[in-house]
Amino acid sequence: METLASATELRAFLHGLPGVDQVGAEERAARLATRSIKTSAKAQAIDLAITMVDLTTLEGADTPGKVRALCAKGMRPDPGDPDVPQVAAICVYPDMVPTAVEALQGSGIGVASVATAFPSGRAPMEAKLADTRAAVEAGATEIDMVIDRGAFLAGDYLKVYEEIVATKEACAGAANDGHGAHLKVIFETGELVTYDNVRRASWLAMRAGADFIKTSTGKVSPAATLPVTLVMLEAVRDFRDQTGRMVGVKPAGGIRTTKDAIKYLVLVNETAGPDWLTPEWFRLGASSLLNDLLMQRRKLATGVYSGPDYFTLD
Amino acid sequence: MSERSERSERLAVRKTYKLFIGGAFPRSESGRSYVVNDGKGTFLANASQASRKDVRDAVVAARKAFGGWAGRTPYNRGQILYRIAEMLEGRRAQFVEELRAAGLAKAAANAEVDAAIDRWVWYAGWADKLGAVGGSANPVAGPFFNFSTPEPTGVVGIVAPDSPLLGLVSVVAPAIVSGNTCVVIASEPSPLPSITFAEVLATSDLPGGVVNVLTGRRDELAPWLAAHMDVNAIDLAGVARDRVRTLEEAAAENLKRVLRPGVTDWSAEPGTGRMTAFLETKTVWHPVGV
Numbered sequence: 001m002e003t004l005a006s007a008t009e010l011r012a013f014l015h016g017l018p019g020v021d022q023v024g025a026e027e028r029a030a031r032l033a034t035r036s037i038k039t040s041a042k043a044q045a046i047d048l049a050i051t052m053v054d055l056t057t058l059e060g061a062d063t064p065g066k067v068r069a070l071c072a073k074g075m076r077p078d079p080g081d082p083d084v085p086q087v088a089a090i091c092v093y094p095d096m097v098p099t100a101v102e103a104l105q106g107s108g109i110g111v112a113s114v115a116t117a118f119p120s121g122r123a124p125m126e127a128k129l130a131d132t133r134a135a136v137e138a139g140a141t142e143i144d145m146v147i148d149r150g151a152f153l154a155g156d157y158l159k160v161y162e163e164i165v166a167t168k169e170a171c172a173g174a175a176n177d178g179h180g181a182h183l184k185v186i187f188e189t190g191e192l193v194t195y196d197n198v199r200r201a202s203w204l205a206m207r208a209g210a211d212f213i214k215t216s217t218g219k220v221s222p223a224a225t226l227p228v229t230l231v232m233l234e235a236v237r238d239f240r241d242q243t244g245r246m247v248g249v250k251p252a253g254g255i256r257t258t259k260d261a262i263k264y265l266v267l268v269n270e271t272a273g274p275d276w277l278t279p280e281w282f283r284l285g286a287s288s289l290l291n292d293l294l295m296q297r298r299k300l301a302t303g304v305y306s307g308p309d310y311f312t313l314d
Numbered sequence: 315m316s317e318r319s320e321r322s323e324r325l326a327v328r329k330t331y332k333l334f335i336g337g338a339f340p341r342s343e344s345g346r347s348y349v350v351n352d353g354k355g356t357f358l359a360n361a362s363q364a365s366r367k368d369v370r371d372a373v374v375a376a377r378k379a380f381g382g383w384a385g386r387t388p389y390n391r392g393q394i395l396y397r398i399a400e401m402l403e404g405r406r407a408q409f410v411e412e413l414r415a416a417g418l419a420k421a422a423a424n425a426e427v428d429a430a431i432d433r434w435v436w437y438a439g440w441a442d443k444l445g446a447v448g449g450s451a452n453p454v455a456g457p458f459f460n461f462s463t464p465e466p467t468g469v470v471g472i473v474a475p476d477s478p479l480l481g482l483v484s485v486v487a488p489a490i491v492s493g494n495t496c497v498v499i500a501s502e503p504s505p506l507p508s509i510t511f512a513e514v515l516a517t518s519d520l521p522g523g524v525v526n527v528l529t530g531r532r533d534e535l536a537p538w539l540a541a542h543m544d545v546n547a548i549d550l551a552g553v554a555r556d557r558v559r560t561l562e563e564a565a566a567e568n569l570k571r572v573l574r575p576g577v578t579d580w581s582a583e584p585g586t587g588r589m590t591a592f593l594e595t596k597t598v599w600h601p602v603g604v
Contacts, residue, residue: 304567305370307377307544 223253252285337522353417379523
């Protein structure tokens with residue numbers, strides 16, 4: 001793993017990975033999704049899911065005010081209930097990082113920044129690295145990079161590999177007490193077409209040093225799906241078995257309801273194992289999901305169905 | 315004789331009565347159903363027995379439909395309601411048959427269907443008149459135009475009375491004519507006409523989710539509807555007297571508008587009360603000369 005990859009070695013390795021049984025993966029994901037999680041287990045799952053949320057705003061119309069409001073929500077999701085846990089991180093565009101860092105000071109919530117010409121990844125390498133360095137210097141603790149899907153689909157795996165390695169180096173800046181920012185690698189699985197490609201991309205990113213692998217940008221449909229996440233969870237499990245290094249997983253995009261979130265938690269537990277059931281190793285990239293989690297939480301607490309009028313719009 | 319016995323007898327294709335949520339006809343999430351008998355106690359059909367989660371889904375559908383329905387011009391809502399009356403007329407024979415199965419005599423069933431269609435048309439006519447009747451231009455001591463306009467309340471929960479067709483249209487029409495959307499818990503003993511009525515709604519340009527019909531146990535469903543924080547008003551027309559109080563208490567949590575049961579004779583002149591019960595008043599001050 002430590003040795004520098006050559007194009008042929010990398011290609012041989014990735015194409016040597018066993019193929020994914022498409023029907024089997026979809027069937028397995030669908031079956032796990034039927035698990036019934038109720039009452040106290042549901043309450044625990046909801047709180048766990050809240051702590052795993054990367055509360056996200058990635059709009060062209062983002063303003064500093066909106067980012068501050070989102071940060072306030074991340075720190076205290078339900079102002080009426082201090083027992084609600086904090087979210088894991090706030091995910092913003094690089095230019096919003098200083099605003100988020102200031103708003104979140106002392107809260108322990110991470111600031112994640114997308115980088116490398118998100119969401120398309122179509123920019124010169126220098127621009128991508130400058131994008132990353134700027135975010136890290138501004139205080140981002142996590143960087144969500146996108147891979148070059150064009151290069152990946154064209155079979156130029158080495159280019160993708162080197163980009164990840166270079167971005168990883170850019171993350172290890174002086175910021176964050178020299179620890180460097182965590183690197184999440186976004187595959188945009190909706191554009192990778194096959195599960196085999198998802199598996200290859202997972203191994204490629206993990207070998208290149210990714211701390212997290214992430215399904216999608218949320219800008220392309222389909223975004224995160226259960227079978228895709230299953231394939232990625234299998235990859236991180238197998239990767240730890242082989243190398244001893246643990247890599248996190250983050251499905252993002254299209255996860256809107258508590259039911260969806262709980263399906264992902266079941267999938268994590270049954271595929272990668274309970275070691276991954278912490279915000280350190282599993283995240284949910286979402287924006288509207290948090291409100292639904294809060295509504296369900298209040299339903300459990302009060303016994304009556306709640307409505308969106310009682311939670312902040314964002 | 316022998317020729318007849320050789321031919322296999324044709325099996326009737328019987329209707330599966332399901333729920334009506336968001337413009338679709340799903341079965342209950344719980345998979346339950348209950349037996350509906352006719353007036354003499356003979357089996358008629360199995361109706362879906364909705365659960366609290368169907369209530370939740372119906373409220374979500376109603377909330378989603380609210381903005382679009384309230385945003386239509388009153389004239390357009392009137393057109394759509396009138397279209398529903400046309401469809402009702404076209405299914406007259408089916409409704410007469412279902413009402414007879416529910417225990418009405420032939421003449422009474424005919425009269426009830428007539429009355430139901432006429433009632434619906436009457437309410438359809440109110441769509442573009444409510445603004446004039448319920449609103450006003452107010453004289454104020456200052457350089458302002460001041461006017462009040464009626465606005466729909468939002469999502470209305472309706473516990474329908476046992477009058478299976480006339481009672482149903484008499485509570486649904488006044489709720490939706492002003493732009494509200496509704497979740498209806500159908501009559502428990504005779505739910506079948508309400509599902510056939512939902513088929514009428516589904517084929518009349520009424521946007522999905524404006525009316526949602528649930529069949530099942532009133533005592534099980536009504537408390538969830540009354541306590542739901544995303545329901546803005548509740549019509550308790552079909553609730554037994556001794557249950558009203560607890561439902562009103564549950565409804566008070568988010569200050570729902572509550573319409574208590576009162577009507578017993580659904581053929582009587584309805585008046586505008588049921589429409590104005592689910593209206594809010596918006597008052598606008600506009601400076602003169604700007």
